[in-house]
Each structure stands twice: as C-alpha cells, then as structure tokens.
Amino acid sequence: MDPSYSTPKVFAAACAGMAFFGVAMLSLGPILGPLNEIVPGANALPSTMSLGIILGTLLFGPVVDRSGYKWLLIISSVLALGGLAGLSLSKNIAVLHGAIFCLGVGGGILNGETNALVSDIYDEERRGGRLGILGAFYCIGALLWTLLNYFIPDYRIPLTVMAVIMALLTVWFCFLSFPKAKPSAKEMPLVQSLGLLKYPALLLFGLILFFQSGFEGASGNFTVSYLEHTSSISHAAATLAMTWFTIGMLCGRLPLGHIIRRLREAKTLYCYLGVALAGVLLLYLGGGRLFWVYLSMVLIGFGVGATFPVVLNFLGGAFPERSGTAFSLAIFIALLGQTTLNRLTGAAFDAGNYRFLPLALGVAIVMMRVLLPVARKAGDKIKNQPLNQ
Secondary structure (H helix, E strand, O other): OOOOOOHHHHHHHHHHHHHHHHHHHOOOOOOHHHHHHHOOOHHHHHHHHHHHHHHHHHHHHHHHHHHOOHHHHHHHHHHHHHHHHHHHHOOOHHHHHHHHHHHHHHHHHHHHHHHHHHHHHOOHHHHHHHHHHHHHHHHHHHHHHHHHHHHOOOOHHHHHHHHHHHHHHHHHHHOOOOOOOOHHHHOOOHHHHHHHHHOHHHHHHHHHHHHHHHHHHHHHHHHHHHHHHHOOOOHHHHHHHHHHHHHHHHHHHOOHHHHHHHHOHHHHHHHHHHHHHHHHHHHHHOOOOHHHHHHHHHHHHHHHOOHHHHHHHHHHHHOHHHHHHHHHHHHHHHHHHHHHHHHHHHHHHHOOOOOHHHHHHHHHHHHHHHHHHHHHHHHHHHOOOOOOO
16 A cells, blocks of 8 residues: 555545535536526536536546646536536526536546546455445435435525535545556656557447446436336326436445455446346336336446446556546547437437337447457456557
8 A cells, every 4th residue: 555645535535526426417407497497598508518527537537647636636626616606606697607517527527537546546356346335426426416406495505505515525635645646657648648549448348338328328318208208107206216226326336346356347247237137127018107117227226336337447457557548538438328329319209219218228238248248358458568559
C-alpha cells in the first residue's frame, strides 16, 4: 500500500463522488415537469446535459493519468455543485442550460474518475468487489435524490440540500491525499491516448458497455411508457417500478465482491446477466400484473448491476498504467450505446411498437454474453505487458 495516502479515506471519497453522479444523472427526472411549467423550453435541458456528460467522460481519463486525481475530483465536484445551485436559483433558460451543462461535465468526470481511482488503489483480488460497492453508491445517490423529491414537492429544497452536502464533502476532499500521477503517462502527449483504441480488448470491453449502457438508458427512459401502453398499471405505479430497478441494482452490487471471490469475474457476470434475462422475460410474459412487474424490475436491476464493475475490473487489469484513459474511452463507447438504443426505442414507440422494448433489452443481454469470452481472451493477451503506443 502506498503510504502517501489512506486507502479507506480515498475509497470513501470515491464513493461520495459516485453518489454525486447518481444525483446528477437523475437530477432532471423528478423536476423537469415542474421546471418546464415555470421556464418554457426547459424540456431541452436533457440534451444539454448529455453533451456535458460526454465531454466530462472524454476529459477525465488522460487528465488523471497525467496529473493525478485530487484536483480534478475537486473541480468536477464544484462544477456539479454549481450546476445544482443554478437549477435551484435561476429561472432564466440560458442560465439553466449553463447550469445543466456544468452538472453534466462534473457528473461525467465523477463517474469515470471515481471508477479509475478505485481501480488504481486496489489489487486484482479486491478491485472487482470494491468497484461493485462503488457502483452501489450510485444507486444510493439516485435513491436519496428520488426520495427527497418524493417527500418534498418544492424541487428547490432538495437541490439546495444536495448542494450543501456536496459543498461540505468537497471541502473534505481538499484535505485528503490521493494517488500520484503515473510517470509513464506524463511523458506521453494527450493525442497519443487514442492509441489505446488499437487494442481489441478495449474495443470489445467497450462494446459490452455499449450494450449495457444502451440497456440502462432504454429501460430507464421507456419502461414507464411501456407499462402504461401494454397494461392497466397507473402512471404512479409504473413510475415506482423504476425505484425497484434501482433497489435491485443496489442489492446486486453490494455482495459483488464476495460472489466474485467464489465464482471469479466471468462466471459472475454470466450468472448476473442470466438473472437480468429472466427479468426481461418476466416483464414481457407477466401480463402486466403489478407484482410480476415489480419482481421483474428487481431481477433486471440486480442482473445488470454487475456489468460495469466487472468490465472495468478487467480493463483495470489489462491497462494498469493507462487505466484512466482506458476507462474514459470505454465509457465514451458506452454512452454511444445509450444514445443509439434510446433513438431506436424512441422510433419504435413513435410507430406504436411498444413490444420493441423487451426485445431490445433481451438482445442487449445476449450480445453481452456473446462478447464476454472474446473480450476476456483479448484482455488476457495484453495483461501485465507493456503498452507500445
């Protein structure tokens, strides 16, 4: 263990950052309707946020490899904090677009940076489990944000509460020591970071995350509409289904380290994806009955909860000297998957084909299972070998 920093404290800081990302990702969900009633044009804010997340995702990897983690973690937290404050205080549409862009950039950096940070501070045996716990804090942040907005109708109060919490934790980050920059990365021009794309392992693992992120995006954005059009479930009950999805993901990620130690990474992911596929089948065949819908969402959330931690664990082992850049590129590929499947599902729904959703989710799971052994084999070929870039 590097004596220059405290691993438990750094891990706690990463978990706090990931919880911030959970809040950022769902920030607009509960408040967009009321906000659009006050500020015409607010429905365009999600597109601005997506641009910010993409920029933050591309930015963090080369920066943390070359310059370390501390100041980028602080800067990204301040950006997210400023975004929340802007959403809370302003009713000007231009200011709101600026605020949500800052929140997206900060959130995109926090997501990638915290994963890369945890990957760097733990060895092969503990990395996968710790990434699972880190991912659980995404769920905790998302649930906290959802519950605050459920119990407090005035959206400005939850925004202020989260901004205050983020401000206090950001001050704490200033007093922590973090891992240093990687010497080999300092000597390499930023443009050469794209050289990692020549490695099939990175592209294959990125494709797994392409389907994983597409799965999460489509299920998160279209499940409520799917239930409303294919069953007699009310809007409120259908919306609650997404909370069960988050709870399922939380339950899947918390014991991930123990399960990985017993089954190893590949078998763990196969088992989890099997649970997710069972959930998708139950969603399709359950006849729209509320109990089966909620059970299916728990199974789906549980099943897809392992993909990001396991895949990033593989990437951290395959590219230990360039983990930040590798994560940056892989998560960017994942965001492309989310955009692609969202557009395909949206077009299908516009055409009245609501049954497309479970079909698309099932295909995404099958593709992840097919790609995993190929990606793992490619990763094993370069693990512990110097990268010639």
